[in-house]
Amino acid sequence: MRKRLFILTILFVLKLSAIAKVSVDARLDSVEIFIGQQVQITLSVTTDKSANVFFPVFTPQQQIIPGVEVLNTSETKIDAIENGVLYSRVYTLTSFDAGLYYLPPFEINVDKKVYKSESLALKVLSVNVDTTDVFKYYGPKDIQTNPFKWSDWSWLFGLSILMLILLSLDYYFYLRLRDNKPIIKKVKFVKRLLPHQKAIKAIEQIKAEKYPASDNPKEYYTKLTDALRKYIQERFGFNAMEMTSNEIIERLKNIQEPKDIYELGSLFQVADLVKFAKYSTLINEDDKNLVNAIAFINSTKIEKVIDEKDHYPQLTNKEVQSIKTRNFLRIIIIGIAISCLTLLCYIVYGISQILIL
Incomplete structure (x- = not known):
């Protein structure tokens, strides 16, 4: 019995301790x-x-x-x-x-x-308010109206949006015009040289460069014979650039008198020996061959004056259409730019009038 009472006492104390914790x-x-x-x-x-x-x-x-x-x-x-x-x-x-x-x-x-x-x-x-003197703090105010109305600004806003759209469109057209390659349709003045004039000019260039034929005879005779071949091709109308020296001489014999091409044949023979057989020439021989080349050109040249003439490039239908399209784009770009500038001036004027009022 005492043991049971002791246990109950302990439980009661523990319960009181738990309650005291809150x-x-x-x-x-x-x-x-x-x-x-x-x-x-x-x-x-x-x-x-x-x-x-x-x-x-x-x-x-x-x-x-x-x-x-x-x-x-x-x-x-x-x-x-x-x-x-x-x-x-x-x-x-x-x-x-x-x-x-x-x-x-x-x-x-x-x-x-x-x-x-x-x-x-x-x-x-509560806050004490002196209701006997309402003007002590702030006087009475009239009904205030909104200084700006949407109806006053809506049309300016619409014009601004339109101007931005036009500017974007104008920039798009400008990019299209800029990215296309230009088509040249201007008149060109072409001055043509005669065959003998071209040949003499090439030989004069060889002389001006002062080639030492004894040091590099192959390059010297290559340039000299190339100038003669181009002259023969343009003067007599056959492809001398693709023919051998003997073929050129035989072809010329059928066109010109043999006395006009005898010295030319000797020049081509020496040139072939220099280029393919490493033949060494004398200085007098080189000068003689150069003089013979000029003499052949002067004896066979045809003096014909070719005036300067206007040359118009032939354009295809696609190129003509491209030119028209580019011109049309230029007109549109300029027109839109002028329209945007006009809209901007009008918008600024409208804003100034509203602010004044």
């Missing part, structure tokens, strides 16, 4: 506020880690008592302390009626047992 506290950050101001109540509970804590729940604009309402409720904050855990939650209150309000204790559920905080008092102060 502590509830409510604190106002201000005991006085003006009408419409806000005040915060911090509700906190100290208990052990294993306890289940439930704070009172209020919906926004719910009145705790008549005249005092809850605006907001924060999340529950949990902090570890030396003797257990501190749970806290902040409630934001306000009041729109002046007076002294008694806030009843808040009820908190800890492990299915209700604990109450202490009661609080909140004083709401």
Whole structure:
């Protein structure tokens, strides 16, 4: 019997100890506020880690008592302390009626047992207004009208959008015109040289370069015979550039008298020996061959004056259409640019008139 009584005593003491661990506290950050101001109540509970804590729940604009309402409720904050855990939650209150309000204790559920905080008092102060002199602060104001109406600006806004669209279109056309390759349709003045004039000019170039034939006879005779071959091809009308020296001489014999081509044949023979047999010539022989080349050109040339003439390139239908398209794009680009400039001036003028009014 004594043992049973001892056990019950121990259990009762343990229960009292557990109850003593729970502590509830409510604190106002201000005991006085003006009408419409806000005040915060911090509700906190100290208990052990294993306890289940439930704070009172209020919906926004719910009145705790008549005249005092809850605006907001924060999340529950949990902090570890030396003797257990501190749970806290902040409630934001306000009041729109002046007076002294008694806030009843808040009820908190800890492990299915209700604990109450202490009661609080909140004083709401009104603002004294001197209604006998309304002009003391601000005078009465007439009904004000909006200085700008949408109807005044809508057409300017529309014109601005139109101008931006036209500018974008103009830039697109400009890119198309810029990226196309230009087609030249200007008149060219072509001056043609006669065959003997070209040949004499080439030989004069050989003389001006002062080739030492004794040092590089192959290059010297190659340039000299190439000038003669081009002259023969243009003067007599057969492809001398692709023929051998003997073929050229035989072809010329059928066209010219042998006395006109005898020296030419000797020149080609020496040139072939130099180019293919590494034949060494004398300085006098080189000069003689050069003189013979000029003599052949002068004896066979045809003096015919060819005047400068206008040359018009022949354009295809596609090129003609391209020219027309490019000209049309230029006209469109210039027209759109002028239109945008006109719109800009008109928009600026319209804005200035509205601001003046």
